[in-house]
Amino acid sequence: MLELNNISIDLGQFSLHDVSLTVDEGQYVCLAGPTGAGKTVLLECVAGLHRPECGRTVLKGQDITDLPPELRGIGYVPQDYALFPHMDVLENITYGLVERETPRQLAREKAESAAELLQISHLLHRDVTTLSGGERQRVALARTLVLDCKLLLLDEPLSALDSATTKELSLHLAEIHRRLHLTVLHVTHDFTEAFRLATHIAICNAGRILQTGTLEEVFTHPNWRTVASFLGISNIFPRRGQEAARCPIVSRLEGTDLHPRDGHCICIRPDQVSLRRGDPAPGGLAFEAVVRNVRWMGPTHEVTLDAGAPLVATLSRQEQEALSLRDGDLIQVSIDSSAIHVLEDR
Amino acid sequence: MSQPCAPNPAEVADRHAARERIFRYSAIGSLAFEVLFVGAVVVALIAYTDASTFLQSVTADETLFSIKLTLLTVTVSTAISMLLAIPAGYALSNYRFPFSSVIDTLLDLPIVLPPVAAGFALLILFGYYLGDPMEEMGLFLPHSQIGIVVAQFFATMTFAVRSVRAALDSVNARLPAVARTLGSNRWRAFRRVTLPLARNGIIAGGVLSWARCLGLFGPVVMFCGATRYRTEILPTAIFLNNSVGRLEEAVAGTLILLLLAVVTLIVFKRLGSQGFLF
Numbered sequence: 110m111l112e113l114n115n116i117s118i119d120l121g122q123f124s125l126h127d128v129s130l131t132v133d134e135g136q137y138v139c140l141a142g143p144t145g146a147g148k149t150v151l152l153e154c155v156a157g158l159h160r161p162e163c164g165r166t167v168l169k170g171q172d173i174t175d176l177p178p179e180l181r182g183i184g185y186v187p188q189d190y191a192l193f194p195h196m197d198v199l200e201n202i203t204y205g206l207v208e209r210e211t212p213r214q215l216a217r218e219k220a221e222s223a224a225e226l227l228q229i230s231h232l233l234h235r236d237v238t239t240l241s242g243g244e245r246q247r248v249a250l251a252r253t254l255v256l257d258c259k260l261l262l263l264d265e266p267l268s269a270l271d272s273a274t275t276k277e278l279s280l281h282l283a284e285i286h287r288r289l290h291l292t293v294l295h296v297t298h299d300f301t302e303a304f305r306l307a308t309h310i311a312i313c314n315a316g317r318i319l320q321t322g323t324l325e326e327v328f329t330h331p332n333w334r335t336v337a338s339f340l341g342i343s344n345i346f347p348r349r350g351q352e353a354a355r356c357p358i359v360s361r362l363e364g365t366d367l368h369p370r371d372g373h374c375i376c377i378r379p380d381q382v383s384l385r386r387g388d389p390a391p392g393g394l395a396f397e398a399v400v401r402n403v404r405w406m407g408p409t410h411e412v413t414l415d416a417g418a419p420l421v422a423t424l425s426r427q428e429q430e431a432l433s434l435r436d437g438d439l440i441q442v443s444i445d446s447s448a449i450h451v452l453e454d455r
Numbered sequence: 456m457s458q459p460c461a462p463n464p465a466e467v468a469d470r471h472a473a474r475e476r477i478f479r480y481s482a483i484g485s486l487a488f489e490v491l492f493v494g495a496v497v498v499a500l501i502a503y504t505d506a507s508t509f510l511q512s513v514t515a516d517e518t519l520f521s522i523k524l525t526l527l528t529v530t531v532s533t534a535i536s537m538l539l540a541i542p543a544g545y546a547l548s549n550y551r552f553p554f555s556s557v558i559d560t561l562l563d564l565p566i567v568l569p570p571v572a573a574g575f576a577l578l579i580l581f582g583y584y585l586g587d588p589m590e591e592m593g594l595f596l597p598h599s600q601i602g603i604v605v606a607q608f609f610a611t612m613t614f615a616v617r618s619v620r621a622a623l624d625s626v627n628a629r630l631p632a633v634a635r636t637l638g639s640n641r642w643r644a645f646r647r648v649t650l651p652l653a654r655n656g657i658i659a660g661g662v663l664s665w666a667r668c669l670g671l672f673g674p675v676v677m678f679c680g681a682t683r684y685r686t687e688i689l690p691t692a693i694f695l696n697n698s699v700g701r702l703e704e705a706v707a708g709t710l711i712l713l714l715l716a717v718v719t720l721i722v723f724k725r726l727g728s729q730g731f732l733f
Contacts, residue, residue, distance in 0.1 A: 178635040179636070179639055181636075184636070189627075191627065193630060193634075204637050204647075208643060
């Protein structure tokens with residue numbers, strides 16, 4: 110559906126370096142990364158608002174690199190929604206239809222249908238400046254959806270909304286993606302948003318795409334330290350340095366295939382760290398650690414351990430109830446070797 | 456050794472209150488002086504004449520001629536200024552140029568150039584350099600009514616461009632960009648999104664350019680002279696009438712300009728764009 114081949118652009122504050130990305134038809138791809146990573150610039154390049162200095166953009170087999178935005182047929186919803194303040198909701202939604210010289214009655218019917226889909230039928234004659242964030246988001250989405258674009262670009266569509274609205278709109282977006290068979294490229298700095306919506310994820314940092322794949326592939330096997338950090342994986346241990354010297358995990362891996370080579374580090378997801386009282390668990394890595402902090406995180410507990418170096422484990426409510434961990438407790442830690450991932454230390 | 460006396464809180468409070476009063480009165484006093492000064496000038500003008508003399512002066516042939524010529528030239532020069540200012544302001548607002556500081560300085564020159572110097576410069580360009588070739592084409596600008604429009608255009612074009620640019624800059628650049636992704640080409644996005652949103656600012660700029668043309672005297676006199684029934688716009692008429700002692704006519708002309716200035720200010724303030732005024 111969409112292929113970005115070696116896109117580079119320098120806009121001063123933001124730049125992209127040799128970015129390549131493929132989005133297949135029907136996929137919901139989240140382009141995730143920290144603020145300032147160049148995600149929005151990439152999206153604007155796809156929309157045609159910037160012309161890359163090198164590289165090509167191909168949509169459905171057609172090179173669209175030199176096409177102006179109006180000829181690309183790509184739907185784009187910017188972060189601030191960019192509703193036209195001098196038009197009411199209906200005029201905003203039918204804007205693109207008027208540009209396509211759609212007959213007035215048909216344009217109105219399409220707008221009403223999109224408004225019904227997004228549950229904003231009651232807002233059609235409202236002044237857009239009086240809408241709430243969630244309503245504005247839905248209007249911006251309806252304005253794009255009426256144009257029947259098969260590729261939809263969403264720039265942080267949920268970032269300005271409260272958590273209840275975010276959750277509700279996430280469900281709605283997922284439903285629209287499924288029902289209209291859309292291909293979506295969704296920019297976010299919040300990886301939890303990707304978990305709610307995406308089928309695939311691309312991690313972007315400092316103007317480069319670091320890793321792409323299904324959510325599960327990227328989350329379970331991050332290949333860069335930056336990716337693991339962005340995904341919230343806290344147990345990342347470098348090969349060298351004071352932290353590595355004190356860490357029993359790194360020292361015990363010495364001589365095994367899992368011991369990180371130069372320029373690599375290891376990472377262990379907190380949910381893959383097992384804790385038990387009494388005897389150490391057989392197999393894998395096993396060692397003792399002291400509980401430094403137990404934090405209730407709602408459905409889970411986050412336990413910070415002192416194992417020479419700080420180590421974080423996540424426990425379910427039932428596990429914490431069984432172990433009754435308190436600060437200062439001595440606890441047996443075991444980590445299966447399949448939970449230890451070696452990744453590039455960049 | 457005696458200890459210094461501790462300040463009496465009541466005395467400190469009194470001194471503080473006295474300083475506050477001085478500060479407040481000096482601020483209000485300055486404002487009052489300026490308002491009274493302007494008020495005195497207006498009242499003096501109105502008091503100098505009476506209704507019948509004013510009407511007689513205003514309906515005199517020469518005054519009517521200068522009113523018509525003024526309104527015509529000012530409107531034409533403002534229209535030309537704004538027609539050029541909209542694309543020029545768009546270019547300044549949207550495109551990057553090499554030597555932009557040179558362009559900026561050149562554009563600002565008509566504003567800071569002394570009016571007499573501006574008129575003289577126009578005379579040199581259109582009289583000395585372009586006079587003969589233009590005369591051969593049947594168009595000699597110095598001392599002509601078209602020359603008045605040229606002088607007014609030269610004096611106000613920067614003002615118009617700056618006003619339009621400020622109005623266009625105030626529109627969120629993302630809006631026309633999104634309009635383009637929705638199917639508008641550059642012109643349609645400008646016409647359907649940018650222009651309506653910048654409309655008030657552009658109209659305010661036009662109104663102020665019109666007002667600025669209205670009172671223009673130096674460049675017009677230098678470039679077009681002060682010939683009765685030929686290049687006699689209202690400021691020129693005031694100058695001519697005053698120089699020959701026809702004060703009633705001069706006052707009538709001044710009151711008309713004053714009236715037009717007040718109307719302009721009201722229109723401008725109704726547009727809610729006071730920021731462009733100064």
